[in-house]
Amino acid sequence: MRRKLLFGERMLLGDGTEPFNAVIPFRLRGTFKIEDIKHALSRLQIKHPWLRALIHHDEKNVPWFEVTERTIPIPIRIVDRKGEDDWQEESKREWQTLFNYGEEPLLRFTWIKGEKVSDMLFGFHHCLCDGGSAMAFLYEFLKILDHPSAEIGLENPILGIQDVVPPEILLSRKQQLKAKVIGRLAATAVKWVPVGKKAVERQKDYMIHWKFDEMISKELVFYCKSEEVTVNTFLSTVLLHAFKKVRGTAAFNKVSCPVDIRRFAPQIKEDHIFAFGLMIVVSSDDKMSFSDNLWMMQEAVERKTAKLNPYMTMMVMESAHDALKNFTKLLKHGKSSNDCMFSNLGRIQISDQYKDFTLETIFSPSVIGPLGNTTTMVTSTFRGEMDFSFMGSEGYLPHSEALAVRDEMIQTIKQQLEYSGVS
Structure with missing residues (x-):
């Protein structure tokens, strides 16, 4: 399974040299086994294909999400819990740590381990998903951590703009022309906006x-x-x-x-x-x-x-991939x-x-x-x-x-x- 990154996802991804990471921290009271955490994370990967995906570039340097045949586990990092605010320092560490997205998933897990209280963090690249998606897999993680055989279903993943924009809009020549014109105007305007050298x-x-x-x-x-x-x-x-x-x-x-x-x-x-x-x-x-x-x-x-208008917005952005460099600049x-x-x-x-x-x-x-x-x-x-x-x-x-x-x-x-x- 594979799909091209959309315009917004490519902008968030960048060239891979600078992190654009989000973190969701949460605090649990109880005792936990690493085997149970690994099991819960593996169940998330079974449900959500893009949690198993790596990013590879094709011959035109266009990035693709690609789900590998062999599932690469979500990385887990364990640190000892020393204080109430450890999660803030670990969050900052997650912000600054690049994802090696060609070899590992775009999601990782940090366990700030205490005797009776643990803080846990999901860190993910922002090109993978937004906060709403992350809350969904946090809910599923906790459900499985509590009950390992709990049913969470299987995601029918979005494989491209065609899975979001209704066909009567996406295939309309009038809407396509409108999107292309707006996209070209925006791309031209951005090209000539003066910006600093640094x-x-x-x-x-x-x-x-x-x-x-x-x-x-x-x-x-x-x-x-x-x-x-x-x-x-x-x-x-x-x-x-x-x-x-x-x-x-x-x-x-x-x-x-x-x-x-x-x-x-x-x-x-x-x-x-x-x-x-x-x-x-x-x-x-x-x-x-x-x-x-x-x-x-x-x-x-x-x-x-x-x-x-989310549909027209997506169509406009998808018509402007060649202007990505100027938008980012x-x-x-x-x-x-x-x-x-x-x-x-x-x-x-x-x-x-x-x-x-x-x-x-x-x-x-x-x-x-x-x-x-x-x-x-x-x-x-x-x-x-x-x-x-x-x-x-x-x-x-x-x-x-x-x-x-x-x-x-x-x-x-x-x-x-x-x-x-x-x-």
């Missing part, structure tokens, strides 16, 4: 992590419902306010928000290993109050989301134009209670890569607690300013809850 020096990468307890998390959700806005819009508004407060005129007043393609393309199932994403950009208005900004931004989010060498990428995974629907162990927490995933501004915030909610991972690099956002952004966000959220009388 990419911004990233310097040291960092992670900042925090949680809201169950009470504050519940109050935050209630506040958003009372204001008739989504949690995502509320947190985006808070994030923009914090960047403006901390960075002043250096802030861009722009936050990029990924939108799950599964909302628009039912062909992509929850457990599909797939990396394609959609994006909207949100901004606030300095002349408006916080509440007015909330409602204005909610309207903007709904308007922009309604205009998203623009992202790496162009000036940053947004403050942060913000992703809210929402409530994670994974059980915390198992026969022989307890899932104490799932830390929000982290991701960092070489395509421009690395500043990223990811939030998720598990067991009623909202969890935040804030990643960045000194060359884009100094660590001291990132800490100030975090503090301003926490303060603003608590103030809004107090003002509204929710607390």
Whole structure:
């Protein structure tokens, strides 16, 4: 089984010299055997063909996912657990470790082993899948770790754009022409955008992590419902306010928000290993109050989301493979134009209670890569607690300013809850 990487996957893959890795850490209370972990990982590979795949380039240097006849096991690394924050250091290590994707799978596993509590990490190349896919195989891993013979089914993998875009759109000459024209215009524009000779020096990468307890998390959700806005819009508004407060005129007043393609393309199932994403950009208005900004931004989010067209977006991108080098150069060498990428995974629907162990927490995933501004915030909610991972690099956002952004966000959220009388 094999398929060509899509345009977005190729961009994330790069030339193999720079990592673009994501990490999902989680904490278990219980005792475990390495044989059981290996068994669970092997079951994941049986279900999901692309977890068995390597990447090879053809004679035109085009990369392909190829499932080998002999399954190469997911690599496991074991370290002794010394403290509560070991998972953060191991996450950073995973960010910086290249995948030898021509010889090993695009997924690896780290076991931070303790006597009664263990932290575990899935590290994967971002070209393999997104956070939604990763949560699916985390759910399956825990299910099999608890019950080795548990049934998790078999994935019917996506083998190309034809498995996502309906044939009446993909084979339409009108839609094909439209995609080609838009793709050529975009490729030409990108070619002539002036960029620096050197990419911004990233310097040291960092992670900042925090949680809201169950009470504050519940109050935050209630506040958003009372204001008739989504949690995502509320947190985006808070994030923009914090960047403006901390960075002043250096802030861009722009936050990029990924939108799950599964909302628009039912062909992509929850457990599909797939990396394609959609994006909207949100901004606030300095002349408006916080509440007015909330409602204005909610309207903007709904308007922009309604205009998203995943099928045409995919067709346009697939028509522009020859412009990949210029697109990548623009992202790496162009000036940053947004403050942060913000992703809210929402409530994670994974059980915390198992026969022989307890899932104490799932830390929000982290991701960092070489395509421009690395500043990223990811939030998720598990067991009623909202969890935040804030990643960045000194060359884009100094660590001291990132800490100030975090503090301003926490303060603003608590103030809004107090003002509204929710607390």
